[in-house]
Amino acid sequence: MSTTETTIENKKGTAKANLEVFSATLQALAENDRGVLVVTSDSRGSGKLVPFGQKFPAQHIEVGIAEQNLVGVAAGLASTGKKVFAVSPACFLTARALEQIKNDVAYSDNPVKLIGISAGVSYGALGSTHHSLHDFAVLRAINNITVVAPADNFETEQAIKKAAATTAPFYLRFGKKNMPLLKEADESDFEFGKGRVIIEGDDITFIATGETVYPAKLAAEKLKNDFGISATVISMHTIKPLDCDLLKRIAASGKPILTIEEHSVYGGLGEACASFLLQQGYRNRFKIMGIPDEYTVTGSQAEIFNHYGLSESGIAQEALTLLKE
Amino acid sequence: MKKELYRKSIIYRKKILKYIFNANAGHTGGSLSCIDVLNVLYNHVLNVSPGNFSSPDRDRYIQSKGHSVEALFVVLADKGFFPESDLETLCKYGSHYIGHPTRKVKGVEQNTGALGHGLPISVGTAIAAKLDKKDYRVFTLLGDGELPEGSNWEAALTASQYKLDNLCAIIDSNGLQITGPTSEVCNTEPIDAKFESFGWAVRHVDGHDLTALMQTFDAMPFTEGKPNLVIAHTVKGKGVSYMENALKWHHGVPTEQQYEDALNELDNAMVTVPDDF
Numbered sequence: 001m002s003t004t005e006t007t008i009e010n011k012k013g014t015a016k017a018n019l020e021v022f023s024a025t026l027q028a029l030a031e032n033d034r035g036v037l038v039v040t041s042d043s044r045g046s047g048k049l050v051p052f053g054q055k056f057p058a059q060h061i062e063v064g065i066a067e068q069n070l071v072g073v074a075a076g077l078a079s080t081g082k083k084v085f086a087v088s089p090a091c092f093l094t095a096r097a098l099e100q101i102k103n104d105v106a107y108s109d110n111p112v113k114l115i116g117i118s119a120g121v122s123y124g125a126l127g128s129t130h131h132s133l134h135d136f137a138v139l140r141a142i143n144n145i146t147v148v149a150p151a152d153n154f155e156t157e158q159a160i161k162k163a164a165a166t167t168a169p170f171y172l173r174f175g176k177k178n179m180p181l182l183k184e185a186d187e188s189d190f191e192f193g194k195g196r197v198i199i200e201g202d203d204i205t206f207i208a209t210g211e212t213v214y215p216a217k218l219a220a221e222k223l224k225n226d227f228g229i230s231a232t233v234i235s236m237h238t239i240k241p242l243d244c245d246l247l248k249r250i251a252a253s254g255k256p257i258l259t260i261e262e263h264s265v266y267g268g269l270g271e272a273c274a275s276f277l278l279q280q281g282y283r284n285r286f287k288i289m290g291i292p293d294e295y296t297v298t299g300s301q302a303e304i305f306n307h308y309g310l311s312e313s314g315i316a317q318e319a320l321t322l323l324k325e
Numbered sequence: 326m327k328k329e330l331y332r333k334s335i336i337y338r339k340k341i342l343k344y345i346f347n348a349n350a351g352h353t354g355g356s357l358s359c360i361d362v363l364n365v366l367y368n369h370v371l372n373v374s375p376g377n378f379s380s381p382d383r384d385r386y387i388q389s390k391g392h393s394v395e396a397l398f399v400v401l402a403d404k405g406f407f408p409e410s411d412l413e414t415l416c417k418y419g420s421h422y423i424g425h426p427t428r429k430v431k432g433v434e435q436n437t438g439a440l441g442h443g444l445p446i447s448v449g450t451a452i453a454a455k456l457d458k459k460d461y462r463v464f465t466l467l468g469d470g471e472l473p474e475g476s477n478w479e480a481a482l483t484a485s486q487y488k489l490d491n492l493c494a495i496i497d498s499n500g501l502q503i504t505g506p507t508s509e510v511c512n513t514e515p516i517d518a519k520f521e522s523f524g525w526a527v528r529h530v531d532g533h534d535l536t537a538l539m540q541t542f543d544a545m546p547f548t549e550g551k552p553n554l555v556i557a558h559t560v561k562g563k564g565v566s567y568m569e570n571a572l573k574w575h576h577g578v579p580t581e582q583q584y585e586d587a588l589n590e591l592d593n594a595m596v597t598v599p600d601d602f
Contacts, residue, residue: 069479076449108436
């Protein structure tokens with residue numbers, strides 16, 4: 001692979017938005033593979049794909065603001081063996097085109113890589129129309145699709161490369177914020193369906209995904225510094241299939257578990273973990289942190305995180321509460 | 326050739342009725358309205374066979390109007406994609422031969438049944454042919470009742486944008502949907518003017534006139550650089566007098582007596598092949 005222009009520097013202090021890493025990784029893939037295509041719904045700008053379109057105009061399909069058609073066209077392209085990335089804001093992609101995802105991609109086994117951009121509350125102040133707090137829930141209920149929310153630039157690059165190398169349908173969700181590396185990048189440390197252990201601890205476990213892993217990590221550091229409490233922090237980048245082996249190992253310690261996600265508390269990572277563990281017979285103290293069932297408060301992503309406790313201090317506070325119960 | 330096609334249409338109709346009767350389920354009226362189009366496609370137009378079905382160069386047929394899967398299944402069986410005896414299991418517990426097209430059945434390109442899906446998928450497939458500079462063509466059959474789905478119109482725009490003259494959408498225009506006449510449920514006329522305004526080249530054809538259907542498809546592309554639309558004017562339940570244009574046969578299943586009457590009527594049609602064939 002020609003990587004001189006597009007290699008992702010996974011070094012401290014070079015944090016980029018995961019979406020930028022997605023775009024750069026896609027360009028690197030497209031360099032040597034004319035079968036790599038990107039399909040956009042007037043989303044090349046917000047998807048950081050303008051350079052891709054300029055560099056590979058023959059590999060960029062634009063369908064306009066038409067998400068159902070976006071996914072259907074992507075499925076048709078993928079049916080011919082193309083490596084297709086269908087890019088659209090997560091809120092529209094997974095709601096407006098849900099039937100196309102269900103039928104044209106997952107049921108028909110057309111291996112489209114669906115890229116949900118500006119996911120969660122990335123579009124903060126734009127309000128609930130633009131928030132994607134349902135995508136884990138709806139896609140978890142659909143057979144034959146892998147659901148991934150990478151946390152940092154390393155996970156993003158790995159996820160894109162490895163998804164592209166498969167012939168399976170994927171949904172990958174990205175936000176807009178610059179995401180610092182969670183720990184030293186190690187290519188052997190990323191596999192779909194396997195949670196990444198960011199910090200090993202003894203007193204409580206944080207299971208987070210996507211852009212909430214970083215505040216979870218900060219919360220763990222704060223608990224350690226302020227109270228001597230050590231938390232395990234896991235980046236559960238693959239929402240489906242879940243890493244059941246890791247969940248069992250964590251639960252077997254009997255320590256409390258806190259799940260954290262930029263998603264409704266209904267139907268997301270937390271409920272997925274709770275369901276599995278309960279059915280396995282585990283009875284750990286357990287709390288799901290996410291966005292409650294209400295019209296979401298507006299503000300920046302950080303302000304919304306603060307409002308709902310999905311911040312360093314909010315997560316630390318919740319952990320202390322859970323430990324006292 | 327033409328006499329053979331004429332006979333095939335009648336045989337296909339008898340088989341559609343047979344397997345729907347056996348299954349006690351199925352979309353009878355719509356299968357009978359589109360069967361002549363499928364006959365011409367599979368026996369005159371499409372470069373598709375069991376032998377080349379995995380070839381990237383084959384023509385594609387995607388049945389958006391998934392409800393008429395019985396028509397597709399009897400044609401695929403006739404073309405040798407699977408033993409016709411498999412259709413004895415139609416809609417039975419555990420069978421792959423379910424009430425809508427599924428890729429579990431050899432010869433089926435895409436899983437359809439939910440409406441408004443075939444055209445966008447066909448557009449993507451046709452774009453891929455253009456990108457790869459391949460000569461294969463993509464055909465999709467839509468019911469007139471599914472036209473109000475917005476995804477069709479989104480796809481119609483993209484087809485025009487990408488100048489997909491290797492794409493052919495066919496509307497099985499029988500004028501009836503489950504609730505009643507399409508003109509009363511959600512009138513999409515004038516369909517031709519709408520598609521033309523979207524940048525398509527449009528032809529009307531009698532969807533039961535095999536010669537006219539052959540000539541129409543042979544004339545593709547109708548206009549270079551424009552996607553092709555064939556509005557096939559058909560009769561729901563065509564070929565069985567008591568089913569023709571009768572709403573209840575959308576997914577009605579004949580009684581034993583009705584089934585016998587239908588077979589007799591079709592057998593009579595078989596012995597009176599028109600002179601011009």
